[in-house]
Amino acid sequence: MQAILLIDFGSTFTKVTAVDIEAGQLIDTASSYTTVETDVGEGLEFALAKLKKQTGLENFQKRLACSSAAGGLRMVASGLVPALTAEAAKVASLGAGAKVMKVYSYQLIDEDIEEIANIKPDIFLLTGGTDGGNQDCILHNAGMLVDCKADFPILLAGNRSCAAECEKILSKREVYRCENVLPQLEKLNIEPVQRHIRDLFLRQIINAKGLSREAELISGIMMPTPAAVLQAMELLAKGTDSRPGLGELFAVDLGGATTDVYSMASGAPTLENTVIKGLPEPWAKRTVEGDIGMRYSAAGISTAVGLERLSQLSGLKPQKIVEMIKHTEQNPDTMPNTPEQSALDFALAAAAVETASARHAGIIEETYTPLGQTWLQSGKDLTKVKTLIATGGALIHNRDVSKIVTHALYNESVPESLRPKSSRILIDRQYILSAMGLLSIEYPDVALSIMKKELEDVSI
Amino acid sequence: MEKKKLVIGVIGADVHAVGNKILYHAFTDAGFEVINLGVMVSQEEYIEAAIESAADAIIVSSLYGHGELDCRGFRDRCNEAGLKDILLYVGGNIVVGKQPFEEVEQRFLEMGFSRVYPAGTSPETAIEDLRKDLRIE
Ligand code: B12
Numbered sequence: 112m113q114a115i116l117l118i119d120f121g122s123t124f125t126k127v128t129a130v131d132i133e134a135g136q137l138i139d140t141a142s143s144y145t146t147v148e149t150d151v152g153e154g155l156e157f158a159l160a161k162l163k164k165q166t167g168l169e170n171f172q173k174r175l176a177c178s179s180a181a182g183g184l185r186m187v188a189s190g191l192v193p194a195l196t197a198e199a200a201k202v203a204s205l206g207a208g209a210k211v212m213k214v215y216s217y218q219l220i221d222e223d224i225e226e227i228a229n230i231k232p233d234i235f236l237l238t239g240g241t242d243g244g245n246q247d248c249i250l251h252n253a254g255m256l257v258d259c260k261a262d263f264p265i266l267l268a269g270n271r272s273c274a275a276e277c278e279k280i281l282s283k284r285e286v287y288r289c290e291n292v293l294p295q296l297e298k299l300n301i302e303p304v305q306r307h308i309r310d311l312f313l314r315q316i317i318n319a320k321g322l323s324r325e326a327e328l329i330s331g332i333m334m335p336t337p338a339a340v341l342q343a344m345e346l347l348a349k350g351t352d353s354r355p356g357l358g359e360l361f362a363v364d365l366g367g368a369t370t371d372v373y374s375m376a377s378g379a380p381t382l383e384n385t386v387i388k389g390l391p392e393p394w395a396k397r398t399v400e401g402d403i404g405m406r407y408s409a410a411g412i413s414t415a416v417g418l419e420r421l422s423q424l425s426g427l428k429p430q431k432i433v434e435m436i437k438h439t440e441q442n443p444d445t446m447p448n449t450p451e452q453s454a455l456d457f458a459l460a461a462a463a464v465e466t467a468s469a470r471h472a473g474i475i476e477e478t479y480t481p482l483g484q485t486w487l488q489s490g491k492d493l494t495k496v497k498t499l500i501a502t503g504g505a506l507i508h509n510r511d512v513s514k515i516v517t518h519a520l521y522n523e524s525v526p527e528s529l530r531p532k533s534s535r536i537l538i539d540r541q542y543i544l545s546a547m548g549l550l551s552i553e554y555p556d557v558a559l560s561i562m563k564k565e566l567e568d569v570s571i
Numbered sequence: 572m573e574k575k576k577l578v579i580g581v582i583g584a585d586v587h588a589v590g591n592k593i594l595y596h597a598f599t600d601a602g603f604e605v606i607n608l609g610v611m612v613s614q615e616e617y618i619e620a621a622i623e624s625a626a627d628a629i630i631v632s633s634l635y636g637h638g639e640l641d642c643r644g645f646r647d648r649c650n651e652a653g654l655k656d657i658l659l660y661v662g663g664n665i666v667v668g669k670q671p672f673e674e675v676e677q678r679f680l681e682m683g684f685s686r687v688y689p690a691g692t693s694p695e696t697a698i699e700d701l702r703k704d705l706r707i708e
Contacts, residue, residue, distance in 0.1 A: 192619045243573065243604070244624035296606055296620050386586070386611045478584050478611075485586055487611060 116171040117546035120178035125154040127162050128546035135557045139166045145180050175549040179336035187232040189215040191239035191248045199293040200238040203301035205397045207308040208338030219255040228260040240270030242294040253277040268292045268304045299391045339548030345395050346551045347562050348375035354559055361531050362500035363464050363519050367406035370463050372398050372471035378491025385486040392491050398471045403463045405505040406443035409436045416462040425458035461518040468519035473529040496531040502539035513569040537566040575705050576626040580608030583641035587634035597694035614645050618652050628658035638665035646683025658704055662688030
C-alpha cells in the first residue's frame with residue numbers, strides 16, 4: 112500500500128484524509144479541533160492519533176496540506192471602476208482562495224489607508240486601468256499605500272504602462288509586479304495574479320500563520336483551502352486525459368460564518384436574442400457571501416431574505432425566529448436538538464443556499480423592443496448545468512440536505528435568476544473535496560475516481 | 572505614436588448590430604484602438620469603459636429613433652465621472668422621422684455632444700473629424 116496523507120487546517124477543525132494511491136481508494140478520515148492559539152501541530156497530532164487508531168496507519172509516503180486557519184488568506188484589493196478592474200481584482204482574489212476583506216474603487220483616501228492598516232491584510236492587490244488606459248488612479252493609490260502603517264506585500268496588477276512607476280513609488284515596501292487582471296475590457300486575465308497569490312501564500316503567509324513548523328513535515332503543496340476545493344471541482348467537471356469528468360457543475364458550501372458558491376461552467380447564454388453585459392466571466396468561479404452563514408451570520412440570512420420568508424420555510428412565528436436567531440448567534444455551538452431549532456435550521460439553510468446561489472448565478476432581464484423580446488444577460492447562465500454539489504458542515508450532516516439544496520436551483524417565482532433547472536444532487540458526505548484538490552495536483556486520476564465514488568447522489 | 576482610443580456602441584435598447592460592426596472595422600482600419608461595447612449599451616457602460624481605458628472619444632450610435640431620449644444627460648455624467656474633455660460623437664438615425672437636421676443637431680450640441688451626424692453619414696466623415704479633433708497628423 113502507498114498511503115498519502117492530506118491535511119486541511121480549518122478554522123475550527125483540522126482534518127486528515129488518508130488515501131491509498133495504489134488501490135486508488137480513500138482509506139479513512141479523522142479530525143480534531145484546530146489549535147491556532149498554541150500550535151497548530153497539536154491539533155494535527157490529535158487528528159493523526161485518531162486516524163492511527165482507526166486504521167493503524169502512521170507512516171505516509173507524502174503529506175500535503177491546505178489551510179484556512181488563522182483567518183485564512185486575508186486580502187484587500189483596489190481597482191478603478193467598481194464594475195470593471197475592482198470587480199476583476201475581487202474575482203481573481205476569490206478564485207485564488209482568499210478571504211476578501213474589502214474592495215476599494217477609485218482613489219484611496221486617508222481614511223481608507225487607516226482602515227487598511229487596521230485590517231492588516233496578508234496581501235494587497237493593487238489594480239486599475241486597462242493596459243494603456245487610465246494611470247492616474249493606480250499611481251495615486253500607490254502613493255497612498257506606500258505610507259500605510261501595516262506591513263503587507265503589495266501585488267501590482269494594473270495598467271502595464273505605469274507598472275514600473277508604481278513599483279518605484281512603492282519601492283520601500285515589498286512589492287511584486289504581475290500582468291494586468293484586466294488588460295482589455297473584453298479580457299479577464301486572472302491566472303497570473305492567482306499564481307502570484309499562491310506563491311506568496313506559500314513563501315510567507317504560512318510562516319505568519321504559525322504553520323512553518325508543520326510546513327517542514329509537509330512534503331508538498333500548501334494552499335488556501337478554498338483554492339484546493341476549486342481544484343477538486345475543476346477536475347471533477349473536466350476529468351483527466353484518461354477519464355471523463357461530470358461536465359459543468361454548480362456547488363454550494365454552507366458554513367457557520369460564510370457561504371461559498373462555485374461554478375465550473377462557461378455560463379454562455381442559452382436563449383436566443385441575448386445580449387451579454389458586464390465583465391467576462393471566469394469558467395471556474397468562486398463567490399463568497401460573508402453575511403450568510405448558519406451560526407455567526409444567521410442574522411445576515413434574516414436580513415437578506417426577510418423574516419416572512421424564514422417564517423414560511425420554518426413554520427415558526429416571526430417573533431420566535433428573532434429570539435432564536437439572537438440565541439444562535441451568541442451560541443454558535445447550538446445543535447438542532449429541539450423540533451423548533453431543527454425547523455429554524457432548515458429554514459436558515461434553505462434561505463442561505465437560496466440567497467448565495469442567486470447572488471452567484473447570472474441574471475436575465477427581459478426588454479421589450481418593438482420587434483418583441485430581447486434578453487439582457489449579466490453573469491453566468493447556469494440553467495443547463497446538470498450537477499449540483501453540496502458540501503460544508505452545515506449541509507452534509509443535515510438529514511434534509513437534498514431538500515435544502517434544491518433551493519439552489521432554478522425557481523419559477525424568480526425566473527430572472529439563471530440557476531440550474533434540473534440537476535442531480537451530489538453530497539460530499541465524507542467532506543473530502545479539499546483533500547481531493549490537493550491530491551489532484553499529482554494524482555488526478557486517483558482523486559477523480561475517489562470523488563466519483565464517494566460523492567453520494569441524493570437527488571429526490 | 573500611441574493609438575488613440577475610441578469607445579463605440581449602440582445606445583439604449585437598440586439592437587441594430589450591422590452598422591456597429593462596420594464602424595468597428597472602419598475605425599480599426601483607420602488606426603484607432605476601438606473598444607466595441609456592441610448593442611444595447613447604457614450611458615454608464617460607455618463611461619466606465621472610457622474611464623478604465625482612458626479613451627479619447629466616445630462614439631454613440633442610435634438607429635431606432637429613440638436617440639434623443641437615450642442621450643439625455645450623457646455629457647453631464649461624463650463630467651461627473653471625471654471625463655471632462657472627452658469627445659462625444661453621435662450618429663445613425665438619431666431621431667424619428669424627417670425633422671430638419673439643423674434643429675436636431677442644435678439640440679444634441681446643446682446636450683454637450685461634440686459632433687452630430689445626419690443619417691447616411693459614412694464612417695470616413697467621422698474618421699476625418701476625429702483626426703482633426705484629436706490632432707492626429
Ligand atoms: C435590419 C433592420 C432591423 C433589424 C436589425 C437586426 C440587427 N440585429 O441588426 C431588426 C428587424 C431587428 C430591426 C428592428 C427595428 N427597427 Co430596424 N431597421 C433595419 C434596417 C432595414 C437596416 C439596418 C442596417 O443594418 N443597415 C445597414 C447598416 C450598415 O447601416 P446603419 O445601421 O445605418 O449604420 C451605418 C450608418 O448609420 C452610420 N452610423 C451609425 N452610427 C453612427 C455614428 C456616427 C458617429 C457616424 C458618423 C455614423 C454612424 O454608419 C453605419 C455604417 O455605415 C433599417 C433601415 C435601413 N435601410 O437602414 C431599419 C431601421 C433602422 N429600423 C427602424 C425601426 C423603427 C426599427 C424598430 C423600432 C421597429 C421596426 N420597424 O421593426 C425595431 C427596433 C428594434 C430595436 N430595439 O432596436 C427604423 C428607424 C427609424 C428612425 N430612426 O426614425 C429604420 C431606419 C427603418 C425605417 N425607415 O423605418 N431593424
